Ligand SMILES: Nc1ncnc2c1ncn2[C@@H]1O[C@H](COP(=O)(O)OP(=O)(O)OP(=O)(O)O)[C@@H](O)[C@H]1O
Ligand code: SF4
């Protein structure tokens with residue numbers, strides 16, 4: 151993204167050319183690096199305060215890694231992560247020292263995908279939800295109890311539950327506990343890593359509603375990760391689509407849904423369930439498997455599966471470019487193709 | 503929980519509340535309790551260790567009480583009814599020895615004229631309790647001179663020593679060598695495995711290769727070579743420690759593997775990452791989050807390692823390379839028992855084998871139960 155944007159539109163989070171290459175090691179006694187998994191490869195996007203950015207892509211495309219890089223759970227290979235901290239101002243999270251990092255992390259929190267492994271089974275809710283307050287010296291003793299009781303109430307759990315252990319709760323309730331923990335320090339940014347995909351369908355909507363209510367009440371900014379476009383549709387202001395570590399398209403939600411510019415986005419959209427049976431079409435079935443991030447294909451990573459692939463796509467990797475205001479796409483043929491979005495998909499003739 | 507009689511609603515809520523607030527220890531106990539074999543084994547092992555701890559008092563004789571009068575004597579018959587059909591407190595008849603005129607073998611017969619009632623807390627051969635106080639009180643006995651009459655529940659060995667006494671004294675060494683060996687293995691295992699898991703990379707790689715190398719050496723020949731190198735003139739206690747060190751030399755490898763494996767698995771848990779991201783220090787993460795869920799696994803692994811140590815000591819001593827007489831261990835006793843004649847004529851000298859087998863089995867059941875209980879939260 152262009153730096154001049156940052157003056158006009160203040161971003162809470164701006165990511166520039168973020169890369170994470172996990173080394174693949176092999177060897178007897180002394181190991182050597184025989185290659186890299188390019189889990190996140192040159193990703194750039196931004197989030198404005200108070201909005202929700204959806205991050206979608208198939209399993210293994212690097213969504214979790216992106217979220218964790220922002221939290222500095224992993225150190226990035228290269229790239230910048232600019233965060234507008236309410237106390238420290240605009241800082242590059244990628245370059246922070248331990249002490250500052252601790253400060254920053256009080257303002258950004260993570261909600262995990264797995265409501266089971268994300269809660270220590272040997273701790274009570276008081277200890278789990280109270281931990282951020284305790285270790286940062288915010289509250290202790292009876293004040294801590296009061297704060298935890300309040301947090302539990304906020305996420306729709308009874309305060310008396312604080313003496314209980316996580317095993318007493320269902321998946322949806324556990325996820326609420328995780329949300330309460332994430333909100334304990336009143337963060338500015340919350341990275342929600344597939345917070346509903348492990349839950350029953352009936353509980354998913356409830357949890358999403360809770361997250362939306364909390365966003366209003368606490369003025370939160372969300373990076374909302376999902377492998378499912380239909381989950382992202384209702385809660386995101388803008389959507390970023392990733393494929394094998396690369397950002398392929400980034401646009402406002404309606405724009406992306408009605409007017410996708412990348413063939414991969416089109417394929418994902420064709421699988422989104424449509425309520426009106428007349429609009430239903432056969433989903434575009436992608437040929438072949440998702441590329442291996444350790445051995446990505448040449449040129450455009452999507453080319454082996456793309457029905458619009460031309461010679462150029464096999465040789466040359468497309469760059470991310472802004473083809474309409476705030477609509478970024480990484481495809482050589484983005485200008486010439488007419489792709490089907492959610493409403494247009496029914497009208498166009500079946501794919502050649 | 504299992505049967506379905508009508509439970510009043512508030513009763514049900516109470517049960518639910520009890521489960522909801524159950525601490526990890528309670529959860530583990532509930533899980534462990536379900537493993538019946540483990541519970542029974544625990545009782546058995548507690549009993550065995552009590553015997554080992556109080557072996558001087560529990561046994562009716564002392565290990566150096568050899569006697570020509572009782573060579574290879576069979577177990578005494580405890581009676582409640584005498585030849586005339588009258589009831590008494592438990593007693594034994596006087597045992598008389600004669601020799602088979604042809605084979606010269608000892609023949610033991612009961613002389614029903616003389617009765618010896620069995621007394622609790624009776625006097626017997628003098629001993630030093632825990633090597634500290636001189637006393638002659640035993641848990642039970644006949645209260646008469648050793649040469650006059652003995653009560654021998656498990657018979658006597660070739661040199662006339664009471665097998666019950668020998669087995670119980672053997673328990674002291676055999677059961678404790680397991681614990682000491684495991685404690686040494688644990689120490690090495692935790693340190694080396696911890697380093698391996700914590701630093702990872704080249705150090706981890708190196709340690710793993712060393713472990714693989716040690717594990718690929720057949721254990722018995724290794725132990726044989728090492729224990730054959732122990733000087734013969736070493737006192738019993740020194741040999742005992744040397745043997746337990748030799749055993750833990752190979753035992754630590756599996757411990758180190760487990761520690762490393764748990765360490766690596768733990769680091770991947772989301773709640774550890776969460777703790778780190780909310781600002782917990784490394785120390786807090788290790789102490790508050792990792793150690794508690796670690797500990798139960800370690801205890802389970804430890805329990806499973808003890809029988810291995812006991813068996814190793816027994817095998818080493820049996821082939822004559824471990825402890826030697828005058829030390830009394832189950833392996834030493836079995837080494838003395840090993841000949842075809844004993845199997846045919848005096849099978850009671852194999853009681854130590856029964857002790858070894860039942861102890862090893864009990865430890866395995868207990869370890870299984872503990873391993874199941876170690877993660878009561880498994881889904
Ligand atoms: N610690 C790691 N070491 C090596 N490779 C990793 C590591 N973490 C992730 N990867 C690899 O990076 C790629 C992206 O993983 P990531 O978990 O970010 O994907 P994801 O989009 O979140 O997938 P999912 O939908 O399954 O959660 C995968 O190929 C994964 O194997
Ligand atoms: S660059 Fe070529 S292969 Fe890649 S998505 Fe666009 S058309 Fe398809």
Ligand SMILES: [Mg+2]
Nearest residue numbers: 213214215343
């Ligand atoms: Mg993921």
